Amino acid sequence: MEDETGDDITEGSSLGAAQRVFHALSSAPRRKILAYLSASGLTAGEIADRFSMSKPAVSQHLSVLETAGLIRRQKQGQFVHYSLIETNLVNTLNGFVQEVCPVGRPIKKESQVLARAKESP
16 A cells, blocks of 8 residues: 555554554544443444444444454454453543543443443343
8 A cells, every 4th residue: 555655555554553543533423433432332233323324334434443443343142342442542532532522522421321321230
């Protein structure tokens, strides 16, 4: 892969990794997905239910986030569960930004309510 300057960027390079992160964060739906996952993991279906787009489109967004190293997926039975990779510095910084973002803040609060509901029997 080449960048706009014509320099070769390999998949494993740190510049390539940074580009994948910036690409992942460039989309409003992907930033919303990160906000939904801020306090609790969700299944692919639970994430898709929060968007007015097709499930394949949501799946594509999840794939971009996973490729960027921002989320992980875990297959449990017939469900695929997604969660943040909390040790990723970008997710930490994004969490701070969500606190002041007029779009992200309510989504993050909803995520916290969902997390509390999953914890209580």
